[in-house]
Amino acid sequence: MTEQAVDGGYLPPGAGDGSAAAAPGRRMPPARRADGAAVRPGTPASAPAPSAPVPSVPVPSVPGFAGRxxxxxxxxxxxxxAGLDTLSGxxxxxxxxxxxxxxxxxxxxxxxxxxxxxxxxxxxxxxxxxxxxxxxxxxxxxxxxxxxxxxxxxxxPSPGADEDExxxxxxxxxxxxxxxxxxxxxxxxxxxxxxxxxxxxxxxxxxxxxxxxxxxxxxxxxLGGLDGPACVEILSRYAGPTRITVDPRTAESVAEECGGQPAALILAGAWLAARPKASVSDLRQGLRAVPLPGDLPGSGRPLFRAFQLAAAALPAAAARILRLSTLAPAGLVDAQIASALAGCSVAVAATVLDDLAALGLLRPVPAEGGRPPGPPLPDAALHTPYRLPGSLAPLARALLDAHERPADVQLARARMLERTVRLLHSCRAMAEPAGSPARRKADGLPRSLRFSSRAAAAHWLRSRRGALLDAAGVAVADGGLDTLDRRLMAALTRTLLAHEGAEAAAPDLYGLHELVLRVAERRGLAREQAAALLNLADLDGRAGRPEQAAVRYRGALEAARSARDPVAAGRALESLGGTYAELGDWQRAADWYGRALELRLARGERADAARLHGRTGAAYACAARWDEALAEWRAAARTYRRLGDPAGRARAVGEMAGVQERAGRPEEALRTCLEALETARKAEDGRVEAELRLRIADTLDRLGDPTAARLHRDVGERLLEDHPDRL
CATH class of the missing domain: 3.40.50.300 (P-loop containing nucleotide triphosphate hydrolases)
Known part of the structure; x- marks a missing residue:
């Protein structure tokens, strides 16, 4: 997405004060390359020397408005x-x-x-x-x-929500x-x-x-073209009033050449502002000298001429950065992105971007929420972002196609993705405690890649969120940078989780997991495919889409089996059991839990096996299959005993009592629950003991012994007060 920059006729401040023509020593030379050699209009720009400085041009700080x-x-x-509805009553x-x-x-x-x-x-x-x-x-x-x-x-919004929702x-x-x-x-x-x-x-x-x-x-x-006074006002504000005032007829002629379009007038005025010794007649002559393509419609000629005039006079470094800025994710380019795209230093890129903005070729984007909190230290969060105006983007892309080889474009994209990955690593490190290995590693990065504080890193992540997500999408769509895009998506996922948490980042993570799945399927990476499907299914389940989650879990199981990944396969099997339990299909839930249990037993994972015995027993109990439920809970209790986990064994025996009571055998349930209570007391687990005493109290009430029930209930409630946290 992009905002229109020079589309709108934004003007710099200081109309009438001559400020636009001030400081000629800092203006961009009209026809010089960065190495000092002369450049003829229309000459293709060559690759910049990384250290070549570009003269600075003052950037208008507060845009204005003219005409309309x-x-x-x-x-x-x-x-x-009144609207039509109001008129109709x-x-x-x-x-x-x-x-x-x-x-x-x-x-x-x-x-x-x-x-x-x-x-x-x-x-x-x-x-x-x-x-x-x-x-x-x-x-x-x-x-x-x-x-x-x-x-x-x-x-x-819930992650993965569709358009209608x-x-x-x-x-x-x-x-x-x-x-x-x-x-x-x-x-x-x-x-x-x-x-x-x-x-x-x-x-x-x-x-x-x-x-x-x-x-x-x-x-x-x-909208049509601006009227004459508004056109002259734009030229005056950018070029200064003196040259416009002394030659008003030529200024009106320039306005006609620009078709009254604010975008073309801004480019023309900025071109004149960068050349204090040029006259308005020189500007008109330069516009008329630009050759026009034969298939260009008449309405597009004024902006084409103004853009070509401005672009042809740029130094080589600025011309190349302008062309490559069309590759910036979401159209957002800052000194880091420009530096990576063009292969120059961050300082040179920052200066060039300022100059391009002063010439009307880029538009500064106000930082969301202002600057990051804390002292104004030089770090990666403080680089001003810019956008290429929407009206100029097609023209700049045409220059890119004409002057950059496909291999160079691919290399520029790769450098940009690599720089973005490093920035993400640095940003994530700032969410770690001071002195942690990640923070120490980030401290060794160049200053331009470091953040001064966690707040500054979070501000950068928030303000660049759309561009970072777009970078991942564009890289995946490209198809030729699958190694880099996988690293980018992994770094972005970890950074979002570190700064925002799983719940807040879930909508963005859903899109990233879909991109990971797309790359994994394209490259035949079964293990990564299984991981992406598991993550997507988890998010679908939490968003209330269990049917869709079940489909993804099945896909993850197939991918995990093809990759011979028992960990992912076990997780998929158990998740399928949980999904069918959520759907109320207890028989299928028990079947899937049973398959997961077989895998855990084969791998000797007894703690996970005990948990799965319990889940299978709970599913059987919900299906009113009491004998199978009791058998699974007995198996869970035996496994916890072998593991030396008396609290777990007490919980399992207590669940056996619950199954017996639901099956209509309260006396049996009471004996089993008392056995579980004795085990919990030996384990000194107050929380489990409290829950068991409350269950015993309910059973005694049903058996007609309110006095004993009250005693157990009082003790259980006191234990709950002493152990309020659930295990």
Missing amino acids: HRELRELHAEIAR RKGARSRVLLIAGRPGSGRSALAERLLGELAGDYPDGVLRAVLTGPGGERPGTARIARDLLAALGER LTERLRGALAGRRALLFLDDAPGADAVAPLLPDAPDCLVVVVSQGPLTGIPDVRPCV
């Missing part, structure tokens, strides 16, 4: 206008939908953000944002979008709320409709290139 006043008024008027059941339609680069996302900022005070439940098209034009999927929106609302839960979470839902870069109505909440007090703002046919009562606002 008429469109804003129309949007506000549409919100105030009934309250609307769904949220109102506003559509801002326009081509990428027309300023549609910026207009939406400006509108949301003006409306935020009227919606106390806040603004929810989702981008419905990925950086490569792919659709992330409605299920993932709904899951992310639920997480933003503080809801925790997630969207229904999203609608339920928004019911009764007054919130703004911003759906950016929507590919069509089919991507929007499932996310629309049944909440008439919510407002949905959608940005799309075309209409949302099929969604009723959509309020469209179609």
Whole structure:
């Protein structure tokens, strides 16, 4: 997923103060490579020298907004206008939908953000944002979008939930709320409709290139080019007012060359800002000199020219990082990712990214929740993330295809995955106690790969979560980096568990286990296939999907047997027994427990065998097969006695008494329970003794001896107070 950066006409601060043209010594040279050699426009950039510094360009700190006043008024008027449901005399059941339609680069996302900022005070439940098209034009999927929106609302969806369940839960979470839902870069109505909440007090703002046919009562606002004053304002803010003021006619001509598109105007203004000695006429001439492909539609020519002009003048290091940034997971690139992709130092990558952002080619992404707590130490958590604007991504990918060999692209991906694995190891180590082996190992890493605190590591993991999951998905889909992607998924799984815990990380872990299964099946790795299926089945079972869990456990059993892995096979057999017990199919549960028991006995695992004797006995008891149940519990008691576990033997004998009582033999049950009580007292296990005394009290009540029952119950309750923790 990606946000539109220069699409929206964001402007730097300081309009009219000349700040955009200040500090010429720090500007990027217009036509020099990193090694100082001249570069002609359109010349392919070569690989950068790793230590070659790139001149720094000031990055606008606070973006602004220009033009679109008429469109804003129309949007506000549409919100105030009565809907079709209101006109028909009934309250609307769904949220109102506003559509801002326009081509990428027309300023549609910026207009939406400006509108949301003006409306935020009227919606106390806040603004929810989702981008419905990925950086490569792919659709992330409605299920993932709904899951992310639920997480933003503080809801925790069940792992492995399907699209219908997630969207229904999203609608339920928004019911009764007054919130703004911003759906950016929507590919069509089919991507929007499932996310629309049944909440008439919510407002949905959608940005799309075309209409949302099929969604009723959509309020469209179609964007064209900016008007002349707004175009000149963009150029002035980026290039400084002086050159624009002294040559207003040429500035208006440049605006026409840019088609009034904010994205093209920002690139053009930033190009001029980086060249204090260039005139507005030079800018116009440069735009007109860019050759156009014959199949390029007229509406795409202004942005193509502005992008090619800006990209052709970049130093080699910056040009290559710009091209390779299209490989960044989820479109999120920081100094670490750029350094790994381009094979340069982190310091050089950080400087280049700042320069590209100043030129309008990248957009800084505000850190979620601000900077990590603690002192501002230089560590891996503090690198500013950037995104390639959605309108520029296809153009940058075209440069990648034209100037990078497939082998070099694959090598860049491999370096990026390797760097990500090392960062994950460092992040996980910060969840360990100080002085632990993992922390000592992390202390030996380069400073750029270390985190200053556990809070900083957790902040990095949280802010990069989507990109890390996307990196795993892209690596698996690539198919040529299966060794690296397996290491990445293993490191990401351990890191999520260390920082978030099993329950909070379960939805993400479910997706990772599915990716592991995909790789294992592709490479014929039966042992890993069994492990992935077991993990997925466990999560399915905890999410209330026992039938699906049973199917996965059966698959895990087959894979474990083919891999000759008795540990995984035993776990699958026992889990199948537990799954059928949950389904209430006690006979099949007992059968599967019995198979697991045979395997444990064959391997001499007596402690596990004792536990399985008990589980089999419990299943038989639930099926009212009393003789088989008693036989299994007797076997469990014998095994615990051989193991020297008197407390376990007492529990098993007590369960025998429970079976006898359920079978209608209370006198027999009382004798057996007293035997178990004597064993528990010898074991000095107060908790087991307390439970047995309470069971004896219930049996005595049924046998008509309330006095003895009361004595046992009083002693049992006192023991429970002294031993409150369950074994």
